[in-house]
Amino acid sequence: MTDDGRKPDRRSHEEWVDELLDRRADDPESRAIFDRLRTDLDACRELASLKRATDALRRTPSAPDLTADILHSIDRRRRFLPARLRRMVTVGRVAVAAGVVFAIGVTAIARRHTPELAFTPEPSHLSTLVASSTTEARRCAKTVAAAVGTIRDDLTAPVSQVVVVSARSGDGSPRVIRYRSTSPAFDVNHHPVTVSWNASVPVVGGSGAADLGVAGWEFYGDETTAGLGRPTYASRRDGPDLIRAGLFFEFWYDPAPSMPDRFERASRDIR
């Protein structure tokens, strides 16, 4: 106990110094701390050296004047427009944003109440398409396979692709070549599936160059895209011009898978 009955303060002189330097003590407290430290040489030395170190920090280094550079940078960002112009820009931005929000809202409401206004076509039921075409596809594949076999025999040059002109009958009776165009799609599990549809081209007579010329049929097929989304078509034309016949065949083997096993493209120039 001290003389006045209080507990003695056992803080170290470092703590007293920190209290002074931390600006925690008010004036009377500071005076009391100074009185306490005055008798302690180490404490005085500690306080003096720390004060000297921290006072050095108060000497601020000379700063370059960056005002012009800063104002120039702000000017480039068009900050200092007249207030009226800035208000107009703000109003314009708000109007555009409100317009966009309004358009989105109207569209959402319209689609909700009248679903037929949908902007994207509804996807077809893949299972329906596949089911309806399977039987037809099998029959077609057999016909086309026969035609390809016939025409392969007729070729003299080696071919890298199967060349098909038409079914060679030689008996002059009307024939129908069935072919199928394809387009890529995805099933519900995102497996690639080829959806197909059928078309037919009537051919009268045989399929050799002379026969075709006599029959007057010309087959147009876009070699790069036909068969993938666009049905190949055929038309009649006269004259000794180059006749290009091109068909795109696709074979489905039994049992018919949901995807084609093979895709054979065929074309041939005929004179």
Next chain:
Amino acid sequence: MDRAEERRLIRRAAAGDKQAAEACIRAHQPSLYAYMLRLSGRPDVAEDIVQEAFVRVLTSLDRFDDRYRFSTWLFTIARRLYVNACQKHKPVYESDVVGGWHSSADGPESPVIDAEVHENTRDALQAALLRLPEEQREVVILFHQQDWPIALIAQHMGMPEGTVKSHLHRGRRRLRAFLEASERDTARVEEAWR
């Protein structure tokens, strides 16, 4: 500049008054530059950050909450820019990067940094500051150079007041030790030249 005058200036600057913006810059530029220079140890970095901080602050004055001091906001933006710059440059350990980019002075590159600091800056105080860990350095600068109270420093640095005090006490003593060591070195060099 008192609080009311500062608010008036900021309102005018926010309304597009170039002169008010200029007054704001002139009022706060020296202290912000001193803070950044002492923190980074590099005048070029300090200049870049001061410029960018003012541009950011003055172009978004409409978001300024005038319950707070403008200087606090400005220093917060500047500090964020400095931290980003440090992170961007962290993998670089080239000789032209003086220790300001490193938080520790105990690594193998310390002698190189020390030598460069002494040779290039010729500023014992700056050299001593750069040898402090980053957090201690910032607390010491904000408290003793900028006269910020401990509570504000705690808020600015996102740490409890007790941690700030602890950084302050340790940082102050280490700064003193480095300065005294530097003075002894200088005295020895002077002695050798005589």
